[in-house]
Amino acid sequence: MHARRHPYFAYGSNLCIRQMARRCPDATDPRPAVLSDHDWLINERGVATVEPFAGNQVHGVLWQLSDHDLATLDSAEGVPVRYQRDELTVHTDDGPAPAWVYIDQRVTPGPPRPGYLPKIIDGAVHHGLPQRWIDYLRRWDPARWPRPASARSASEPGPQSLSELLSAPGVLETSRLRSRFGFLAIHGGGLEEMTDVVAERAAGPPARRCI
Structure with missing residues (x-):
């Protein structure tokens, strides 16, 4: 009997394969995915979140997590105080799929925490996300x-x-x-x-x- 897997859509620092290897060592099968009708931002806590916005898209990666990894990620993301875990639909090359998405309801934009944005950009590059999206992420560097x-x-x-x-x-x-x-x-x-x-x-x- 195969162990249950949980689809998880990463759009922030969990795009970083080194961070995911530490947090969720059983995570497998990362593949590019898109969350439609949402905006991506760095909020006042200096971390990434998304919020509904018709017509916009958020690019990220769909991971497959074990029960243990999902519980670890809940703890790391501070569920339910810092983030909430919601089930939304994302799209991969194979079509639509349900996925867990961690969302911080604080949506006032702010500068990223030191060292946070490079993790996201490095992960986006590693996973082959669109160059246009990577350019957008880079614009969240306050120096720009x-x-x-x-x-x-x-x-x-x-x-x-x-x-x-x-x-x-x-x-x-x-x-x-x-x-x-x-x-x-x-x-x-x-x-x-x-x-x-x-x-x-x-x-x-x-x-x-x-x-």
């Missing part, structure tokens, strides 16, 4: 976030949230957000379709627009 045109020294950090960006002198929000995390698209191209935000820098002629 938008900087107001007003005088900031090179050593000062960029804004840590959309509200901080839009509250900077000379920066106005001139159209509505489709995704509250679309502010990442303001800095650099390639993600424009994820947001309808345009930040207009009106401090001094000529007016500048950053998209």
Whole structure:
């Protein structure tokens, strides 16, 4: 009789094979998967989570876990205080499949914890997730976030949230957000379709627009 396996969708630091080898040594058969109609973000705790958002996709990996590994992961993820474990549908090359997804209900964006984002990116690269998704993950590095045109020294950090960006002198929000995390698209191209935000820098002629 085969031991029961639990499908688990990883989208954060559990993309890292070294971390999964420590936490869930019986985990097998990782394969790329997509969670539809959700947004991905780093929240105020500095960790990844997802929340429902029609039309968006979250890329990750579908693992198969043993009973023991699932219990260990529940403990590591702080269920039910830090994360909740919900059963959702993800899609692989083989079609739709139910999977456990760990979700933190705190969805205020924030900077990642030190060393956290590189684990996610390394795992995404290892598992062959789309380059466009990897580029999106890299935009969560605060060093890449938008900087107001007003005088900031090179050593000062960029804004840590959309509200901080839009509250900077000379920066106005001139159209509505489709995704509250679309502010990442303001800095650099390639993600424009994820947001309808345009930040207009009106401090001094000529007016500048950053998209």
